[in-house]
Structure formats: C-alpha cells, structure tokens
Amino acid sequence: MKIKPIAAVLATATAFTLVGCAANEAAGTGGTSSAAAQTLTGKGASSMKAAQEKWVADFQTAHTGITVNYSPEGSSAGRSAFTAGAVQFAGSDRPLKDEEMGAGKFATCAADSNALNLPVYVSPIAIIFKLDGIDKLSLDPATAAKIFAGQITKWNDPAIVALNPNAKLPDSNITAVHRADGSGTTNNFTDTLHQLAPEVWTESAADDWPAAFGGEAATGTSGVVSAVSGGQGTIGYADASAAKNVGIASLAVNGKSLEPSAEAAAAVIDHSQTVAGRGEHDLAYSLDRTSEGVYPAVLVSYAIVCETYKDAATAKLVKDYIGYIASAEGQQAAATAAGSAPLSAAIQAKVKAAVDSIK
Amino acid sequence: MSTLNPSAGPLGARPTGGTGPLLGGDTLTSGRLPKATTWVALVASAIVGFAISVLATGAANAGLTVLFGYVLFLLIMEVASRVVEGPRQASDRRAGNLIIGAFLLALLPLGSVTWEAVSNGMARFDPSFFTNSMRNVVGEGGGGVHAIYGTLYVTGMASLISVPIGLLTAIYLAEYGAGNRLAKLITFFVDVMTGVPSIVAGLFAYSLMALLVGPGAVFGFSGSVALSVLMIPVVVRSCEELLRLVPNELREAAYALGVPKWVTIVRIVIPTAISGLVSGVILAIARVIGETAPLMIAAGFTASLNNNLFANPMMTLPVFVYDAYAHPGVEPAPYLERAWTGALTLILIVMLLNLIGRLIAARFAPKTGR
Amino acid sequence: MTHPLSTDSGPGPAGAPEAALAADPKRFGDRVFRGFATGAGVLILVILALVAGFLLIQGAPALFADPDRLASQGYGEFASWVLPYAFGTVWAAVLALAMAVPVAIGIALFISHFAPRRIAQPLGYLIDLLAAVPSVVFGLWGSTLLARALIPLYGWLNANLGFIPFFAGITSGTGRTILTAAIVLATMVLPIITSLCREVFLQTPRLHEEAALALGATRWEMIKMAVLPFARPGIIAAVMLGLGRALGETMAVSMVMSGGRNITFEVLTSQNPNTIAATIAQNFAEAYGLKTNQLIAAGLVLFLITLAVNMLARWIVSRRAEYSGAN
Secondary structure, eight states: OOHHHHHHHHHHHHHHHSSOOOTTSOTTOSSSSSOGGGEEEEEEOSTTHHHHHHHHHHHHHHSTTOEEEEEOSOHHHHHHHHHHTSOSEEEESSOOOGGGOOTTOOTTBOTTOOEEEEEEEEEEEEEEEEOTTOOOOEEOHHHHHHHHTTSOOBTTOHHHHHHOTTSOOOSOBOEEEEESSOOHHHHHHHHHHHHHOTTTOOSOOOSSOOGGGOOEEESHHHHHHHHHHHSSSEEEEEEGGGOOSSEEEEEEETTEEEOOOHHHHHHHHHTOEEOTTOOTTOOOEEOOTTSTTOOOOEEEEEEEEESSBSSHHHHHHHHHHHHHHHSHHHHHHHHHHHOOBOOOHHHHHHHHHHHHTOO | OOTTOTTSBTTBSOOOSSSOGGGTOOGGGOOOOOTHHHHHHHHHHHHHHHHHHHHHHSSOOHHHHHHHHHHHHHHHHHHHHHHHTOHHHHHHHHHHHHHHHHHHHHHHHHHHHHHHHHHHHGGGOSHHHHHOOOTTOOSSOOOOHHHHHHHHHHHHHHHHHHHHHHHHHHHIIIIIOTTOHHHHHHHHHHHHHTTOOHHHHHHHHHHHHHHHTOTTOOOHHHHHHHHHHHHHHHHHHHHHHHHHTSOHHHHHHHHHTTOOHHHHIIIIIHHHHHHHHHHHHHHHHHHHHTOOHHHHHHTOOOSSOOOOTTSSOOOOHHHHHHHHHHSOOSSOHHHHHHHHHHHHHHHHHHHHHHHHHHHHHHHHSOOOOO | OOOTTOSTTTTOOSOHHHHHHHHOHHHHHHHHHHHHHHHHHHHHHHHHHHHHHHHHHHHHHHHSSOHHHHHHHSSSOHHHHHHHHHHHHHHHHHHHHHHHHHHHHHHHHIIIIISOHHHHHHHHHHHHHHTTSOHHHHHHIIIIIIHHHHHHHHHHHHHHSTTSGGGOSOBOSSOOSHHHHHHHHHHHHHHHHHHHHHHHHHTSOHHHHHHHHHTTOOHHHHIIIIIHHHHHHHHHHHHHHHHHHHHHOOHHHHHHOOEESOOOOOOSBSOEEOOHHHHHHHHHTTOOTHHHHHHHHHHHHHHHHHHHHHHHHHHHHHTSOOOOTTO
C-alpha cells in the first residue's frame, strides 16, 4: 500500500517531536519538574506586563534554577487570585482598599498577616491625537474634560483655538477614543480630570468609562493607540510608552505647559500621602495630582505581597524578586525596556525597607 | 410532420428557428448565444464601468469600476440571454454569474487576511522562531516553540476528548435516535451549545478545576476542557448531517445479509461518510485552535516551555499572538513580527492537519462513482 | 420452529424468538455499542447541564440582588443593563449572516457543481484553512486594514444615503463600527458554512442530478430540483453553526468594534451596541464581586438567546416536510 510508508515516516517524526525542547532553555530549568519553591507565580495588571517581562528575564538569568511566571490578566484577577492563595504576589493598578485589607484574609499569608501594597511601576498617561497637519497641541484640563465628555465636538472650537493660536485647526469632527475594558489607565485618567476640572468632569474616578460621556471605545492600550493612529481627527489617552505614530498633547496647568515625561511623572508620588490607618510598611498612596509643576495624569501600579508568608522559602523568593524590582537597577531596566518612570530614590528606600520586613 | 412547427403560435405565423420565444420561437429550437458573448460583455462592461467611475469621482477607482462593471455585465447578459435563448436559459446564466460573483467577492476578504498573515509572518519565519521560547527574552530574538508545543498538547488533548464523544453522539442521533425524545433533546441542546461564548467556556473550565483541584488552578488540561466544550457541538452537528446522508439502501443491504447493526455502522456507514467526517473533525479543530480568551483564562500564560499538561501554566499560540500584540515593549516591531509569525504557524498547523485528514479519508473511503 | 430473523414471528409477546434473538452473541456487540453511543449523548447533556449550572450559580447573586446593591456594587439594574448588549449581539449576528449565508451557499455550489474538478478540491482546502485563522488575526485585520479602508465608503454612504435610517448619524472617524464588525464576523463564519454545505452538496445522489438533466433541466434548474431540497437540513445545520460562532465571537468583535450602550440601527457611527461576549471579555479582568456575577449572568442571557434562536429555526424547518436520505 502506498500509504503505509508515508504513515510510518509520519509516525516516527511525530514520536520524535512529542516532547518539546527549546534551544534557549538549559535542561532542568523548564520549571515543570522542579520543586515548588523554585517557581514564583504572580498575576495582575497588564499595564506593567512589559516591565515584568524584563524583570523576569533579568531575574531568571541571575538565578538559573528559578522560574517566575507573571500572567497579565488584570488587576482584579490578580487581587482575587492573591486573596484565594493561587499566586504569591499580585500586580494591581490600585492598592487594596481598606475593606479588602485585614489580617488573616489572605490564603498565601500566615494567619495573623496582613498584605502590603508596594508601588513598583509608575507610568505617565499621555493624551494622544491624530490630526492632519497638526503636530503640536496644547490643552488645559477643562478643555480636555469637555472634549472627552462630548461637549466639544469640533476641532476648531473656540476653546481649543484659544489654547493653540498658531495651529490651523480644521472644521472636522473630534472622535474621542476611550478604553472599552475596565482599566487602571482609565481610573487614573478620570481621576485626573475629576481632580483638575471637577465642574466639567462630574463623575469620580472609575475603572470603567462613564457611559454618559460617549465617544469611541477601543480594547486595550494597543487598541486605543491603533484606533487613534489609524483614524482621522481622533484623540485618546494611553500609556505614554505605547504612544507610537501619534501626536502627544501637552497639558497647560496654571500657565505651565507639562509634558508626560518620566521625571515629571515620578514626582507625583513624592507630593502625595500614604493612605491613613495602614501599617508602617504599607505604601498605598492616595495621589494628589494638583501639586504645582507635577504632570497629573500618572498611573502607579503596586505589587501586593504578604507581611509574613506561610512558607519561608516562598518568602525568600518574593523578597529576592520584589527587592530586585524595586531596586535602582530594576527600575532603570524597566525604564529602558518598558518606558516607565523610575521611582525616586526616597520612594525606593521606603519600598526596600518594606521588602526587608517581609518574613 | 414536425410537431415542433412553431408556426401555430399566439402571434400567428412566425419565422422558424433561430429566434427566442420573445420573437415567437420555442425553447427547443431557440438560439444559443455565441461563446464569445460572455467575454465581449465582460470587456464592454469593464470599460463602461471604468468610465462611470471616473465621471463619478474624478479619479480611477478600482472598487467602483468593478462594482459598476459587474452590475452592467449582469444586465447585458440577462437581456441578451432572454432575447436569444429564453427565460429558463437566462435564469441559468444569471445563477451561474451570481455564483461566480459570490465566489470572487468572498475571495477579497479571505485573500486579504491570508495575504496579511503570510506577508507579515514571513519576517520571523526562521529556524530560531521554531527552536526558542521567550524565556529571558526581552525585545529582539526569542521564538514561539513553547507556544507551538502548548497548542499541540492542548488541542490534541481536546480532540482526544471531543472526537470520540462527538462521533458517538452523532452515531446515536443518526442511527439509533430516530425521533425519540432523548435524540430530540440532544440535538436541540447541541445547537444551543454552539452559541456558548468562548470566554464562558474558559471560565467554566477554570471554575471546574477550582472545584476539583483547588482555587486558581491554571494548567494545560483545563484549557483542553474549555476547548472541548466548544468543539463537541461542531463535531456532533457536522458528523450527524453527514451520517444521515449515507443512503439507507446500503444499511438495509447490510441488515439483509445478517450483519449486526454495530458492524454495519463501523464497517459500512462510517467509511462511506469518512471524507465528510474527517472534514467535520478538522473543521472543529480549526475552530478551536485559534481561541484566545478561554485559553488565557484556563491554561494561563508563561514565557517558558512546559511539557506537562497537568501542572503549571502552558502557553498556546493564540495567547502568544494576542500577548505580543497587546503588550509590546518600548520597541513594538519585534513583538508584532513574532505575533504574525505565530499566526502564520497556526494556519500552517491546520493546513498540515487537513492534509493528514485527507490522507486518512482517501485510505478508508470506498471508491464511489463521483 | 421459526428462524429467529424471520418476519412471521407475528405480533406475539417476547417469547422464544425474542429470547433467541437476545441470546445471539452478535447482539451483545450491538448492545455494547448502543450503550456507548447513548452514553456519549447523555454525557453531552451532562456537560451542558454543568455549563448551564455554572452560569446559573455564578450569575444568581446578580439576578436576585436588589437594585440598590447592583447600582452601587455592580453595573446597575440587570435587565436594563443587559438589554443593549443582547440587542447588539443579535443585530451583529443578523447583519453578519445576511452577508455570509448567500455568499457561502454560492461558493459551496461553485465548488461542488460549477468549478472544474482540478481546481475544486484545492479551493475546498483553501476555504477550510481559513476557518483556522485565529480570531486575533481577524481582529487585527478588521481594526487596522478593513476599518481604515472603509472610512471613505462610510463617508459617502452617510453623505448620499443618509436619509435611510441605517446610514444616518455622525460617521466614526476610525471606521470601527458594527457594520465593519459584521463584515469581519461574516468572513469568519463563511468558511464554516461553506465547508459543511460543500460536503452536503457533494453527497447529492448522482442519479437524481442526472435524472433532472435528462429531463432537459438547465444546470440551475437541476440544482433547484435535486440538490437544494436534498441539502436543506444540512444547510440549516451549517447556518446554525455559523450563527453560533457569530453570537459567541469574543476577541474579534472586541478588537474591531467601538461598543457602547446605545440601542440603535445606525451602522456607521461610533455609538454601537456592544455584544455580550465582547462585554464579558472586556470587563472580566477588572471586575470583582457582584460585577463578576453580573457579567456571568449576561453569559446566561446569551445562552438563552441562542436557545430562542434555535427554537425559532427548528420551528421554521419543521413547518415543511423534510427530505432525508436516511428515511
């Protein structure tokens, strides 16, 4: 039969390839047959995925026997997985609220242990736009709020013209793009608009875009950037590091023109206070965006860990990894690879002290 | 003596032969459009369509040319055919032209998608993509071997679960369940199952594993369960239809010879339908192999190779593609290239499966007259 | 004594012939096989019951919570929250199928009856292959290539045919509308429907086709007389599979369409009713507590929509006599 030799060849080929091997992985580091203490699992915010990728790569290179898996399924998924004990640390776009904290609530932690919120990732949120013939755009918070609320619908509206006297703004419609999925970026952006232009932006900060304000919806940071860069007369908001092929607007606050740069973004934590009533090492910040000269639209993501872990080996892994993330070296690596803003030295020191206190 | 004398028509004495019913002839002796008519009409309508599109928009527009040209072509052929050949032939030509038009229309988006995938995917289609994973890789380099193996494991296990269950159910519905209540119930609910959103299947598998194994259990087999929920209805529906199409005479001949029912099914009905059955199974595999949402939730995410379906997260190609697109680093180009190559690999895997399926079908099918 | 398989065993009760039949060793194989087949069918019902149970248990807290709790901790009162999404799901699926079904049947007929044998088979493989393109790729293609290419067309439609309710409104600046999503969905379900229809058309008994041709039918008349009636149940099954995919498609719709909460028939604007599957996908990552329950309850609603549509389709089919080869 003609088929038989072909079948034989096929079968042998399949048998050889049944178990996979990767050229860039030395034998025994696949993490599958290793002991549990050599695998560290985290889950959470997708905003810091690119940074986590770099941190994981550096950490695994330095410690060849350890595998770290970070799954960017979203802050909420991360927080609930951490509470249920499925992961050893979580990434979250906001710190745990008071009602979510509490000794003994977290399955990974020891019975009397609370959780710690440690800021590890700061990223400025840029207002991006695409308009034929316009490279520079300046907006103040009130005008920006009106655009995103659907109150200003044309590019040559007097409010925009007043802020940009030299630009030839056309008489076309504005398509304002927002995030369709619940997102920390939306939360921080709406918080910015609410803090700086409360009479226009009456809704308080929320993960979901207020339905009443309309506009075009896109999924994910890449979705928003793609929609803005591919459309005509579009404006939106996204992580500054993801803004490619689009113009970035500057924010005019109290006469100062602010750009979403790394230094300006990291300053916001230095001007803010930690949430009251928390433990000594819990660094949950309540961001004050109204300080002078501080670029207000900033996203701060946290690593949520235990004060005391049930298992000493896990505690050591977490301390090593989070310690690396929050170090000057780790923050600089993330800035280069993911475009984030490195934590200021003062905050780095506080985070280091908190990590050292983990048992 | 000819009964085909057309001279006794409603319009009185008419000229014979060579004219359509509109001019008094009848269908059996009506004329035929010369073969060249189609081509002449095509060229003429293309030219006129081009002219109209230039007049309408001031510039040469391919889309409008094709649109106007096609409509014009249909009109010309309809009128010509009706006058010369008759309404039945005109109807036949019209149907043929519409069907070919539908085919060409569908080629546009399908061709566009394939072209996108192939041209963008060739950038990283090199040996390093197929031998490296993403462990410790940031930016340039790396590959998708962990995702490729993950997809093969997860989809293979899903097929192992779904195909036997689906095929046996299809056999039950087609052979044993004629009109009884259980069969009606199964058919109805299988149809409902086709509408389960893929993300719900993922959530279901995740929760099932949380019950069976413990909370937050994310591993390859969970992804297989999610995919099975999506695959089984497709397998059942397509196989059932094809088993029903096997002529009853074959079954009855077998029964008449004393062959037990189950042997009839296994040795006669299934081989007769094998080509379609294999097609149906490949269709089901193709349907689920590209599902992103359920695998992200149930099988999880990792940058390293994992050969164990039952422990630790396992990366799969669609999740790899989505992740590379949605979370590129500061320089997105290498990530996007890897994403497209991953997508191209997925398509090629299904192509390979299709070929293997055809080989199997050719081996087992009885020779038919077609 | 009568042979066990003879037909004149009469209307008598299960007596000696029946017992002999049951004891026949070949019948054991039959019983086992029948048991397996029935077992598989029942297993499917069990799986489906589990899925439905999962949806009910997880969705119940949102369905039975009082409106104040839902307003503060969830997404708001359930029925009014889910209605635009239910509408969007059905509307997008209807648009997609309206475009896909005629074209799919046309292609299937082309492959089975019009194309020369040599190119028909490779064409069949090619179309099957396209069922394998991952939904992410369709999402990418739709939101970048297709949406941008359609912007001028939408502008023209809005300017010239804006009096028709479908084309009214302010066109989207990015082209990411429900019409674009419907085109993408149509492209995704096309291979499924085509593949199954093609297999079914190829199974038409040759004798019926040749009999029609022998009677002087044109090719199209032969198809109308012999192929289509024979294939009707298969076509319905194919359309059901396509509909299922269109109703449940998550990734492509969430990437291609700008979805919101407006119930509208306008297909060219930025304000499109989102689909249930896309809503669940977009919100699930950041939802917690009652919000998660509400999203899963929306999944239950989608389940019910699929149920209703299938019942409608079955009712339409049963109104006319069915022709099946296995009768």
